[in-house]
Amino acid sequence: MLYSTHIQTVCYVSREFDFDEIIDRSGTSATKHEKYRGRDVIPLWVADMDFKSPPRVIEALHARIDHGVYGYTDNPPELIDLVCERLERLYGWQVGGQDLVILPGVVPGLNLACRAYCEPDDAVITMVPIYYPFMTAPEFSHRRLIKVRSRFKDKRWTLDLDALEEAARDASLLLLCNPYNPVGRVLTREELEGIGRICLENDVIICSDEIHCDLLFDDHKHIPTASLSAEIADITVTLMAPSKTFNLAGFGGSYAVIQNRALRRRFKDEMRGIVPHVGFIGYEAMDAAYRYGDPWLRELLSYLQSNRDFLGEALGSIPGLEMNEVEATYLAWLDVSGLGLNDPPAFFDRPGLRRPQTRRGAHGRRPRPLAVGFRPSGCGRRFACAASAALQPAQSGGPGFLEDGTRTPCGMVQPPRRDHLLGRNPLRFAV
Numbered sequence: 001m002l003y004s005t006h007i008q009t010v011c012y013v014s015r016e017f018d019f020d021e022i023i024d025r026s027g028t029s030a031t032k033h034e035k036y037r038g039r040d041v042i043p044l045w046v047a048d049m050d051f052k053s054p055p056r057v058i059e060a061l062h063a064r065i066d067h068g069v070y071g072y073t074d075n076p077p078e079l080i081d082l083v084c085e086r087l088e089r090l091y092g093w094q095v096g097g098q099d100l101v102i103l104p105g106v107v108p109g110l111n112l113a114c115r116a117y118c119e120p121d122d123a124v125i126t127m128v129p130i131y132y133p134f135m136t137a138p139e140f141s142h143r144r145l146i147k148v149r150s151r152f153k154d155k156r157w158t159l160d161l162d163a164l165e166e167a168a169r170d171a172s173l174l175l176l177c178n179p180y181n182p183v184g185r186v187l188t189r190e191e192l193e194g195i196g197r198i199c200l201e202n203d204v205i206i207c208s209d210e211i212h213c214d215l216l217f218d219d220h221k222h223i224p225t226a227s228l229s230a231e232i233a234d235i236t237v238t239l240m241a242p243s244k245t246f247n248l249a250g251f252g253g254s255y256a257v258i259q260n261r262a263l264r265r266r267f268k269d270e271m272r273g274i275v276p277h278v279g280f281i282g283y284e285a286m287d288a289a290y291r292y293g294d295p296w297l298r299e300l301l302s303y304l305q306s307n308r309d310f311l312g313e314a315l316g317s318i319p320g321l322e323m324n325e326v327e328a329t330y331l332a333w334l335d336v337s338g339l340g341l342n343d344p345p346a347f348f349d350r351p352g353l354r355r356p357q358t359r360r361g362a363h364g365r366r367p368r369p370l371a372v373g374f375r376p377s378g379c380g381r382r383f384a385c386a387a388s389a390a391l392q393p394a395q396s397g398g399p400g401f402l403e404d405g406t407r408t409p410c411g412m413v414q415p416p417r418r419d420h421l422l423g424r425n426p427l428r429f430a431v
């Protein structure tokens, strides 16, 4: 497909799957959209996509539903084998079926780790900025939080391993995010080895959230922290899921890999009587996604990558706005400090004036959105166009207009809670 806008021309060649289809999510209580029900806002605050899941997943779910009996269901051994084979195939990481703990979500895994591996008032480290449950998990279990601030230079975020080393002297657990949401980094072997060394030397357990591990661009490769060495595996809990990758978040199916038997026991003890099963339909979705979803994933990545490039170029042309280098995830993290706005979140969250117009596609076949998005179809590109228009009033005092003369939709971004991300007034927020 060929998109042409006033900003850039983007080439995306679709082969088998239609990522251009605009799917109306109204009436499905979609969390991302419900927040702005009845308002003209492009919601970008929850990391799920607006694409349909792979057709093979949808078929598998239909078949299971048609079976008609929906009783209690055990963890399917075929699924466990499939996950172990996948980890070995992708990362050369050998994991036994007994090492897997199926979970109804990755965030419960972060919270379980805080409860299982720390006493009250023990310290938990995380790097900021960070996806907010990394900061609420210690708080919920009355553990202390130590934030180690990452550094932003030349559009790239890097870890401060010296500060981590300092913090580790006083901590029991590190909540690590790799790929790193929201800053889009894929941590390198060197960085991970540094983290592993610091944690080994200071008796700090690592809980490594790797939920975005399939969403990598360019030639980036994901390295599971626990695959670095037997010693590091021995102190690491890895959290993974097909939910971000195949747009299955509504099912919650996830898993922890815990190779150290004692750590696994403590984790499972915390789950007892509280953490629910995934449910038969979630198992079915996970299985079909991992078994049949790779061709779809390859095309998804190519589509997202072209959207990422589009967004980067579009936003790059707006003075005062800087987008990070996105190596992974479908999130961009903008530095808007150069815009001189008093309250950036409020500025971007203003009520919209009207929906973006559709126009006929470059091939004249059917209407398509004015701009099409980086993360969910529609959003990032619409954001880029809308942002460039919306920022005009900020820069010139005049009203914002889209390229076809219509007023811009505003309120494109729901900023994360300010205290969660940076612990101070944020000048950076997620797209």
Ligand SMILES: Cc1ncc(COP(=O)(O)O)c(C=O)c1O
Pocket (backbone or CB within 6 Å): 046, 047, 104, 105, 106, 107, 108, 131, 177, 181, 209, 211, 212, 241, 243, 249, 252, 254
């Ligand atoms: C790093 C990270 N971990 C976990 C989650 C959510 O996981 P779950 O919905 O399985 O609890 C997200 C969602 O955005 C995320 O970005």
